Amino acid sequence: MKMGVSGQVQTFTRNQTATQNREIPLAAQAALHPKIRLASAIGKTGARTVLRNPYRSPLIPTTVQNLSVSPHSHEYYGQLTDIILDSFYPSTCSSCNVKMTGRVSTRSYVAKCPKCRKHVSRISHTPFAYLKLPLWTVGWVLDQSATKYPQVITGAEIKRCLNISEDAALRLKKRVQVFASQHKSAVESLFYSELKKRFHKSKDLLEPDKKDINKRVTTPVGNRPIPQSDSVVLFSAKERSNKGRKRFRHHGQTASIYLTDSLGGRQVGVMVQTTTWKGGPALYESIPNQQTKTILPIIQRQIPKNTPFFTDMGMDWLKPYNRNHRTVNHNLQSKRGTGKSRRRFQQNGIHTQAAEGRQGALKTAFRAYRYIKPEHSQLYLNEYSFFGALKYYGAERITSQNQSLLGQNQRPKTKQQGWGLSGMNFSTHNQY
Ligand SMILES: [Zn+2]
Structure with a gap:
């Protein structure tokens, strides 16, 4: 009996398939029956036929609408997710105090203690908790975000590539942003300590000389790159509504991110304070205005005291x-x-070109989003900053810094500063 069945399968060859279904093209057949034998079309080795899922491609549409026919290698991204969770959110057994390296083959989200065999969820208390998508999508979306940098991956792109609903795609994007935001303080402290180390024994900069414009203030510190800060406006009100732009209560850049009082006076644009050095990672902060009380705490967090520092006259x-x-x-x-003057970009070796360059890249990348609300801007900026820093420092340094900030064996909290996945309600920056 068994022989008969397998014999039938083997005799189901190219000619018969073609004659039986002459009217319907093979690709269309594949679309109708997800697991049809495409042996005659693709891979035929001797009498053996190769079972294959139909390709998920806009060229050959299928009726199947789920992740199981995604073109991405589930195995590869599954392993990548494994590594990401292990390095960014390691789980330790509470009773044996060893790393939970054991796995359960049928439940990818479970970690097992190699000693006492206790099970624990690897994604609880991480931004990927309660994920309804398969776990490999985490690896995929983080991998895409990192490889696309300095471009960004948008919710629409996630939706298209994974063939999932828009809500699911946006929620996955939000999880990535929360993940990046959790590591922001680690990135900032790496940035701070690198600057402290670089300038801890250097002499003070010279005072700028107005008469001799070629005399460089940086002579005492040599070629060491000096941090710079500058601000830029994304999605300014000026470009979209000239009448709505607030002209008289603010000056310069701040004016262009607020509407007039007659239109509500709310913030519509995003102003970003960028701090970086030549070739270094960049930190981005969304700011409501350029007042001292807004910017000073940010600068004090990023730049050690009396470190050489360049800005424009606004600061x-x-x-x-x-x-x-x-x-x-x-x-x-x-x-x-x-x-x-053509010297307005650089005087006595003082310039902010590195920061301006980063802002150019930021503006180009964020054009992909079309528009972001000011209350969500910090999450987007954290994400952008994180993947830049990931390139510069590497995952290992960021995670070890994070561990030393949090204390051993602790996971960063998801519910900080309104990062909660259900309601990302920042207090909107409507200060004047
Ligand atoms: Zn244990």
Whole structure:
């Protein structure tokens, strides 16, 4: 009996398939029956036929709408998820105090203690808790985010590539943002300690010399890259509604992110404070205005005291807090005529070109999002900053810094500063 059945399968060859279903093309057949034998079309070795799922491609549409026919290698991304969870959220047995390296083959989200065989969930208390998608999608989305940097992966792209609903895609994107936000303090402290180490024994910068424009203030520190900070406006109100732009209560950049009072006066644009050095990682902070009380705490968190630091004239109030702070005058008047000087980008070796360059990349990348609300902007910026820092520091340094910040064997909390997955309700920055 058994022989008969298997014999039938083997005799189901190319010619018969073709004659039986002459009217329907093979690709269409494959679409109708997910597990049809595409032996005649694809892989035929002798009398053996190869079982194959139909391809999930816009070229050959299938009626099957789920992740099981995704073109991505589940095995590869499953292993990647394994490594990501192990390095960013290691689980330790509470009774034996050893790493839970054991796995359960049928439940990918479970870790097992090699000694006492206790089970624990590897995704609880992480941003990937209660994930309704298969676990490999975590590896896929993080891998894509990292490889696409300095571009970003949007919710729409996740939806298209994984063939999942828009809600699921956006929720997955949000999980990535929360994941990145959890490691923000680790990245910041790595940034801070690197600067501290670089300048801890250096002499003070020279004072800028207005008469000799070629005299460099950086002579005492040599070629060491100096951190810079600058601000930029994304999605300014100016571009979309000239009448709605708030003109009279704010000056310069701040004006362009608020609507007028007659239209509600709310914030519509995003202002970003960028801190970086040449070739270094970049930190982005969403700021509601450029006042001292807004920017000073950010700078104090990122830049050690009296570290050489370049900004534009908008931050000249910083000098009392940092004796090595130097500013570049972007409005320098030219010596002849009424125009601006061509030296306005650099004076005495002081410039913010590295920060401006990063902002250019940020603007280009964020165009993919079309628009983001100001209240969610910090999450998007954290994500962008994290994948840049991941390239610079590597996962190992970030995780070990995170562990030392949190204390041994602790996981970062998901419910911080309104990162909760259900309601990301920041207090909106409507201060004036
Ligand atoms: Zn144990």
